[in-house]
């Protein structure tokens with residue numbers, strides 16, 4: 001592994017590629033956002049509760065990281081007050097929304113078509129291990145303690161160690177090109 005990395009570095013240096021990549025400019029935020037907008041993602045509400053208070057925020061930037069140990073990550077914009085709250089509580093739960101729960105995606109993005117932004121009364125909640133709000137009837141709930149926090153650009157990456165996980169056989173909500181949808185077999 002180490003040898004491969006060394007060879008790759010040496011090859012890049014020989015061709016001047018390493019030098020050129022170091023000097024390269026990133027694409028514009030507009031080009032980046034356009035390329036990401038067409039990606040289909042699941043939609044989650046990341047919740048937290050504890051001494052710093054209860055919060056929830058809609059997040060599509062979520063990924064599994066590792067199975068052993070079970071690690072998962074969520075990226076939250078540092079502008080969101082949720083970042084400080086999750087950090088101070090030390091726990092969070094990733095709640096993957098079902099197709100029946102698209103209204104919650106908008107509620108926890110602060111733009112509900114009906115009702116109050118970020119209103120926990122909009123859904124039923126329970127708890128598992130950490131005390132973070134666990135959304136009833138979600139596709140999946142992954143209840144975590146914070147394993148690591150990484151700052152990356154505009155976002156804070158919360159990597160969670162999963163203490164409890166549960167799921168249901170209901171259709172997950174999908175977000176693509178600024179619209180909500182449901183997955184279905186090809187050809188339908």
Ligand SMILES: Cc1cc2nc3c(=O)[nH]c(=O)nc-3n(C[C@H](O)[C@H](O)[C@H](O)COP(=O)(O)O)c2cc1C
Pocket residue numbers: 043057058059060061062075076077078079080081082105106108109110175
């Ligand atoms: C479908 C969808 C996905 C989103 N994904 C993310 C995300 O991955 N990370 C993030 O920080 N914000 C994401 N947002 C935006 C936040 O939910 C929204 O900016 C935030 O709730 C606004 O809170 P504020 O007014 O406290 O800043 C998403 C919003 C929607 C509707």
